[in-house]
Amino acid sequence: MTTGTQTPNPARPRRSRLRTLLPLGVAVWLVLEIWLLTVVAGAANGLVGLLVLLAGLALGSVVVKRAGRRAFKNLAETLQQQQDGVPAEPRPNSEGNGLMMLGGLLLIIPGLLSDAVGLLLLVPPVQKAVSRYAERTLERKLREATRGPLGDAFRQARIHRPDGKVVQGEVIRDETGAVPDDFPQGPRPPLSR
Template identity: 60%
Template sequence: MMTGSPPPPARKRSRARTLVPLAVAAWLVVEIWLLTLVGGAAGGLTVFALLVGAGILGAAVVKRAGRRAFRTLTETLQQQQAGAGPAPDRGSTGNGFLMLGGLLLMLPGLLSDVAGLLLLLPPVRAMAGRYADRALDRRMRAMVPGSLGDAFQQARMHHPDGKVVQGEVIRPDAPGPRPGPDGGEGPRPPLTP
């Protein structure tokens, strides 16, 4: 009979790790079933034309959204270098969902095409953006103190403008002599910007 410590208990799988593969498999089965259903009703050439047309439309949407996002980034960086305040938001927050819509259009399948076309509609993008903001806000609030979410919160509280001042803290009440720049005793050099 062997003596020793019992094996560690198996870690419980998260619901996402269980459900996501099942959802992807179900989505693939439904996509294939819809393609065969449409192919039987309208013909294989029609299905091929639908898939190619959706792929071309998706590529054009991704290209346009990427250019718009890059242009917005360039304008923001130029305004920050010029010392101007933050640029007013001109609806550029939907670029991510616009790109996602284009990518869904590029995927072969009718369900992904419908989801991609829905994301091309501005009201749907705005609703998805609000939902994503609320979900992210909930996740950030749920983080425990000392985590990444807490670090972001403290950074907002202490440095609202985002400026970082490099320097060194010198405490006059610290006991003992202060070391100099070469490790020996002596005055410290002044801080430079």
């Protein structure tokens, strides 16, 4: 006999809060964007709404292009310094390229709310605050991940995969220290030709 309440299946993990609320947030965002566009088009006229969208597209394209050029220039300078043997020094102007690109992409996306958030991300104090918040959140999540059941796997992956290549094998040590007769003496031949 059942009482009407079901207990959750212990084999099935709970959905995270983000996976539950993200689709709802995207739907609310889209409805709000469409509503704001209709309000602006109704208050002024449809041409003004279209011009606002086109201005956001043009400004966003310029911002993304500028941030991309700046990021590529910084990368080229860093690579040049590494080739010259000079240690790369941190650049105060190099941070914020990712947030500038995100702001530009939000300006390109049609909608007034995304344009407002994109413009906010172009303001340097807002960029620094968002950057610090994202860095703290990422560090906290990494600390939580290393404490969990997968912590040892994360540590092993960081320790044993410096170049990304894994070679499976087994090391067999000869306790006597004797060299087999068929082992070549002298310099070794190249591995590939």
